[in-house]
Amino acid sequence: MTLPTTAGLTANAVAMNNTATVVVGYLYKGPTVRPAIWTCR
């Protein structure tokens, strides 16, 4: 399964919670890095 991202941005995940229902990471393009939180089920 691939985590969805915003068009034009690359996703990078760094951690998840115990049940893998929350994945955190960031989306980036060039110098801009935005936080990303995915909820999974």
Next chain:
Amino acid sequence: MDENVRDLLAGVPAPPPTRSAADLAQVARRRIRRRNIERYALAGVMVAAVAVATPVAVANTRGTAPNGTPPAASPRAAAPITQCRLQKVALPPGLAEKGVQRVEPVGVDPSGRYVIARTWRDYSSPAAILWTDGRPEIVPVQGENVQPAAVNAGGLVMGIVYANGAWRSWVYRDGKVTQLPPPPGHPVDNMGLAVNAAGDVFGQADTPDVGTPDLVVWRAGNHYRPQILTPDEAAKVRAEFNNEGASAWLLTDEAGRVNTGKGTVAQLQTPPGVDWIQQTAVSGYWATGYGGLRAQREAQPGGTAARKLPYKVIRWDLRTGQGAVLGDHPVYDITGPARSPASPTRTSTPKATPSVPFSSTPPAANP
């Protein structure tokens, strides 16, 4: 990371992280004079290597061992994750006006309720952000280079800050920041590495000569009075709390031993296909890390640039000591050619922590 995370990621081919190990360590190198920092950076890369894919692939293997069978240590049955949705993330007010271009989450608590991030404008003014149920706030730590390191399920955030000429560790909860006192004889730098459910902080502290740092525990129940671990208890490679207990922690050393913090030491086995191993994370019944072949490592050219080695990602069952190779994974090596993880630093079991058979005193069962 919880053992379930590793279950999920068993067998997941993860491409290299987009951030190089050198990048991860760059800020630390600027001011932290610890000689051991590369190891922790490498450990972070390894954790990321296990947990990260770009784009991220999450296999539906939760609850299964690498061979596909349910692991005995993970009795919880859970439905496989089939869908993930990107959430809209609010930022603290005024952040963009301050010129912050990078907001980079670094952790999430075991429940998923709390998320922590660091910000980057340049390497001198980062701040820490905490989201609680999606609500962001700046962690009000005074000083430079405020960086969060971990958050527990109670919402207690732990991190580091450069203040008054030294690195210090702090905890934050319910609007209150508490700086952790340096241990006696360790006035230079200290750095929290992990926090457990009780709010105890595990970290390292430098002596005035800035030699090899000592491991230290700040216990929340003892007003964060620092406790230096004795040399026999301490290992220089990796230290993390075990999530399952308020007072338990695990230490690993370069000889493949895991100190449970409960008076026992477990000897991990070197799985087929590698001749050296190193652990980078522990949780519950599990330890993860990597290994490789000495010949491949020694064949790498010298130099200061980050180098890649074909590591094997390994997961160990702490009850049996057996390690399973989860797969091949190239990872950056910044430990330097002189610090082979294959070289054990000790050959005997510490007197204070007697070695016991795995089957006789396994770690406490998960809830």
